[in-house]
Amino acid sequence: GQQVMQIPQYQHVQEGEDFTTYCNSSTTLSNIQWYKQRPGGHPVFLIQLVKSGEVKKQKRLTFQFGEAKKNSSLHITATQTTDVGTYFCAGPPQETSGSRLTFGEGTQLTVNP
Amino acid sequence: NAGVTQTPKFRILKIGQSMTLQCTQDMNHNYMYWYRQDPGMGLKLIYYSVGAGITDKGEVPNGYNVSRSTTEDFPLRLELAAPSQTSVYFCASSYLNAASYEQYFGPGTRLTVT
Numbered sequence: 001g002q003q004v005m006q007i008p009q010y011q012h013v014q015e016g017e018d019f020t021t022y023c024n025s026s027t028t029l030s031n032i033q034w035y036k037q038r039p040g041g042h043p044v045f046l047i048q049l050v051k052s053g054e055v056k057k058q059k060r061l062t063f064q065f066g067e068a069k070k071n072s073s074l075h076i077t078a079t080q081t082t083d084v085g086t087y088f089c090a091g092p093p094q095e096t097s098g099s100r101l102t103f104g105e106g107t108q109l110t111v112n113p
Numbered sequence: 114n115a116g117v118t119q120t121p122k123f124r125i126l127k128i129g130q131s132m133t134l135q136c137t138q139d140m141n142h143n144y145m146y147w148y149r150q151d152p153g154m155g156l157k158l159i160y161y162s163v164g165a166g167i168t169d170k171g172e173v174p175n176g177y178n179v180s181r182s183t184t185e186d187f188p189l190r191l192e193l194a195a196p197s198q199t200s201v202y203f204c205a206s207s208y209l210n211a212a213s214y215e216q217y218f219g220p221g222t223r224l225t226v227t
Binding site: 001031033041042043044045048088090092099100101102103104105106108 | 144146148153154155156157158161163171172203205209213214215216217218219220221
């Protein structure tokens with residue numbers, strides 16, 4: 001079955017440093033979604049990428065979808081303590097309607113003030 | 114809108130007991146999902162539903178059952194609870210269209226089986 005892998009599993013940064021997490025799927029994805037989960041909270045949708053090579057920005061966050069639609073990345077510029085949490089990527093296999101997602105294991109980000 | 118609500122927030126079960134985790138959404142979403150999240154891990158899909166009366170298995174369905182009699186409600190039933198079912202359970206919903214596949218999550222139910 002489809003596997004979605006994320007690296008790194010953990011990342012500790014000093015406030016102000018940049019952060020990047022990478023997501024790789026074993027199958028081609030029709031779209032990729034990113035979610036953020038604060039400690040003790042529930043996943044919250046951040047963004048969806050659909051097109052090959054797509055790049056989207058949300059303030060200090062930059063999301064990319066690979067040309068082959070099998071990988072993605074999330075880059076945070078100048079991290080802040082409010083960025084603390086676990087970032088998950090998720091995607092449905094291209095042959096499906098998008099009704100179900102496979103989630104990566106997540107990258108847990110801690111930010112030292 | 115309240116979004117996706119789940120009850121209870123916490124529960125401790127003894128081995129062999131049964132319980133139902135409740136999930137309700139008021140966004141008129143057609144798709145609903147149940148996930149479990151073990152400590153430090155990602156989300157594993159248990160069951161999902163594409164509409165009232167239709168359910169299907171996810172990655173880890175063993176030990177669970179679901180029903181979807183209305184658009185709003187999607188309860189998850191645990192029969193004969195086992196320690197391996199200790200986890201946080203999240204319900205989610207979405208309205209699939211060509212533009213977005215965003216899932217909205219409830220606050221979760223933290224279940225301990227001892």
